[in-house]
Amino acid sequence: MTPQQPPDAFEAGLAPLWRRAQAGDESAYREALQKMATRLRAYLRRRLTDRPEDVEDLVQETLIALHVQRGTHDPALPVSHWMHAIARYKLVDHWRRYGRREALHDAVDDFDDWPAEDAPQEAASARRDLGTLLARLPPAQRRAIELTKLEGLSVAEAALETGDSASAIKVQVYRGLKRLAAWVRPGASEPRTGD
Secondary structure (H helix, E strand, O other), X not given: OOOOXXXXXXXXXXXXXXXXXXXXXXXXXXXXXXXXXXXXXXXXXXXXXXXXXXXXXXXXXXXXXXXXXXXXXXXOOOHHHHHHHHHHHHXXXXXXXXOOHHHHHOOOOOOOOOOOOOHHHXXXXXXXXXXXXXXXXOHHHHHHHHHHHHXXXXXXXXXXXXXXXXXXXXXXXXXXXXXXXXXXXOOOOOOOOOO
């Protein structure tokens, strides 16, 4: 039996922040999300060399899923495993959206700490919970987010689809994401109607 390897520096920095965040510390929550976003951004840049313009959108989609699923993290498992499982399925969904079948066979385990277990259940649960949250949004915000963040349309394409201006789509996405973020923050209250 080999001695257990110490957690990598990323997990060592993230785990205590995540424990504090799960206990309601909003500052720790923000810091944990920033660390996650930095790690996700680096990973996605390497995977999306043919679509670098999609990196930020996919980082945001993954962060939303992490917000929605934060209660599903098993404290006995590394936070980074849970984060990477969700990120991996977001990336596969992204590739499917764009018909990049060959990318589905690329190695996605270049991080030492990517888990293999429970990921399909977490991804399915994340999609279900995200759908529940989206259903609470006003129709214009929900549609703008679905078109741009989930279906991968550009703002201009979403504007053509809905008949709204590009500016209106941007505003609806911004307001919708702001509402979603407020709903998934620990101790958050319902956003004001005008937001």
